[in-house]
Every structure is written in structure tokens, then in C-alpha cells.
Amino acid sequence: MSEKSSLHPRNLHRNSYDFEELIVSVPELKHYVFKNDYDTLTINFSIPKAVRLLNKALLLKYYNVKDWDIPEGNLCPPIPGRADYVHYLADLLAEEYGKIPTRNSVKGLDVGTGANLVYPLIANHSYGWEMLGTDINQDSLASAQKILESNPDLKENIHLKFQPKSELIFKNIISKEDKFAFSMCNPPFHDSEESALQGNRRKNNNLRKSKTQKPNLNFSGQQSELWCEGGEMAFIKKMINESVQFSSQVLWFTSLVSKKDNLHQLTTLLKNLKVPEFKIIDMAQGQKISRILAWTFIPKENRKDWF
Numbered sequence: 001m002s003e004k005s006s007l008h009p010r011n012l013h014r015n016s017y018d019f020e021e022l023i024v025s026v027p028e029l030k031h032y033v034f035k036n037d038y039d040t041l042t043i044n045f046s047i048p049k050a051v052r053l054l055n056k057a058l059l060l061k062y063y064n065v066k067d068w069d070i071p072e073g074n075l076c077p078p079i080p081g082r083a084d085y086v087h088y089l090a091d092l093l094a095e096e097y098g099k100i101p102t103r104n105s106v107k108g109l110d111v112g113t114g115a116n117l118v119y120p121l122i123a124n125h126s127y128g129w130e131m132l133g134t135d136i137n138q139d140s141l142a143s144a145q146k147i148l149e150s151n152p153d154l155k156e157n158i159h160l161k162f163q164p165k166s167e168l169i170f171k172n173i174i175s176k177e178d179k180f181a182f183s184m185c186n187p188p189f190h191d192s193e194e195s196a197l198q199g200n201r202r203k204n205n206n207l208r209k210s211k212t213q214k215p216n217l218n219f220s221g222q223q224s225e226l227w228c229e230g231g232e233m234a235f236i237k238k239m240i241n242e243s244v245q246f247s248s249q250v251l252w253f254t255s256l257v258s259k260k261d262n263l264h265q266l267t268t269l270l271k272n273l274k275v276p277e278f279k280i281i282d283m284a285q286g287q288k289i290s291r292i293l294a295w296t297f298i299p300k301e302n303r304k305d306w307f
Helices: 019-025 027-032 048-063 079-097 118-127 138-149 193-209 231-246 260-272 300-306
Strands: 033-035 041-043 107-111 130-135 158-162 180-185 250-257 277-285 288-296
Touching (some): 019 041, 019 048, 041 048, 048 079, 048 118, 079 118, 079 180, 079 250, 079 288, 079 300, 118 130, 130 138, 231 250, 231 288, 250 260, 260 288
Parallel strands (some): 107 130, 107 180, 180 250
Antiparallel strands (some): 033 041, 277 288
């Protein structure tokens, strides 16, 4: 099997998908697997159910998550890319601690966890971290709760919390006694429903034209998952400004940044707020390039004591 060398070295998905093994995990997947022009087994990544079944198989085989599923129409994320974010966060924490801190010495916050709950599932399985997933959509949280109900061993370490005000991120979520080693977020990319639909059509057309059918995003998704007023830039700016009020309660605030051009304005805002340190961590999944923006208000000499 070919290796996806652009993924993080600890990523369990560096090799191409072994569909024969995945079908053993989720037999229904076989109905969507075919040989492409290069005699390689694959699926059509523009078919939402095919991607959902692939994710279900990956999460069962590699992370021991049973009965994973999401409602039709919810965002179905690519597992390898989500795992990369988690592993790069582990490296970030290791820089402060000298090694990767594990188990309940680390409590993480996933902003906008969605119905899929993928970040907490991967983080808990990979490093034993305790995770809090938040969302503004109660239906999404109900679906995430169903996943936890099917996996009782996870319920002690993964918790969910509803954000009642869509204009807020950390308020109503972080209480006075909370201390998080990190926050993470995959912010809504688009600035309108029309923009999201246009991007949806464009990427699905690209998938249909692709002969290799390489893994890519599945393009379902609820409004809160795909777009917000002002798009990615406005959302992350709001996150940065709000993080000031919780500066002593989160060691590293982080967010994915899909559009490289947004980094200049975001880092300028961090400088204006006199943030002691921020980092840009590059990630790649095939030809898709993204990056993590991480910032902290905690002086470097105090960070190791966090754990």
C-alpha cells in the first residue's frame, strides 16, 4: 500500500485505505467499493453514504468506536485530516512538558464538535485525554450523545455542552473552575449559504472528474458547520477576542485556518492584543494544505507547571 507521507508520523492513516479489511469491520461498505482505472479499490467520495460508512469502518478498526453514525445531511469529516490536528496538538503540548502528556492530565475543548464527535473520539483513544465537545445545535449534540451511549467506556472522559448563544464561543462554556490544556476548532469556512453551495458543487464536480478518486471532504453539512456571517476570518477573530477573557484558563487556544491569506490579519490581531506567543503549524493531506493557528497568554516559564 502506498504511504501518504504528508500526514503526521503518528497518524494511523498514512497508508492507503485497506478496503478489504474495512469491509470486514463494516460489511455494508462493500456495496460502495469498486476498482478504479488503476486497478485500485476505492469509493466514490462524492456519495455521502459511502463516506459515512468509510468513517464508521475507520473509527471502529482504528479507534474501537462502535456504532458510529451521523444523521443524513450532517458534516462527515475526513478522518485522516482530523487525526492530524490531534497529533500536532500533542506535539505542541510536548514542547512545554518535555513529552506528550496523556490521560486526564490533559483536558481539551472542542468548539463545534458537531454530530460526528470525531476530534474527541480520536483524542481520547490516541492519548487518553479528557474532552469537552460543544455546539450551538442541540440535534448535533443529541447525535453525538448517541455515539457515547454506544460506547460506555468513553462517557467518563468525553462530555458535551450546549452553547445557547450562537454569537458566543467560550462564554457559557468555560466555567470559573475549568482549566483546559487546549481548545481546538474547525471553524465554518464560508460566509453565506450561497457560497457554501457553490463550493459544494465545485468540489463534487472535481471528484467526479478525478480518475484516482483520492480521499477528500464529504460535502454534506448543516448551516452552523459550513458557514457563518463573515466566514472563517470573522469567526476566528471573534474567537481570538473572546479568548482574552479566558487567558488564564486555557494553555493553548487553537483553530484550523483553511485560507492562508487570512493569516496576516489574524496574526496582526494577536500582536495588537500583545499575545506572548503564537505559532502557525502547517498540515497537509495530499494536495489539501491547511494550518493550525495556536496562541497562548501563559508565560513560557509557567507552562510546564500546567500539567
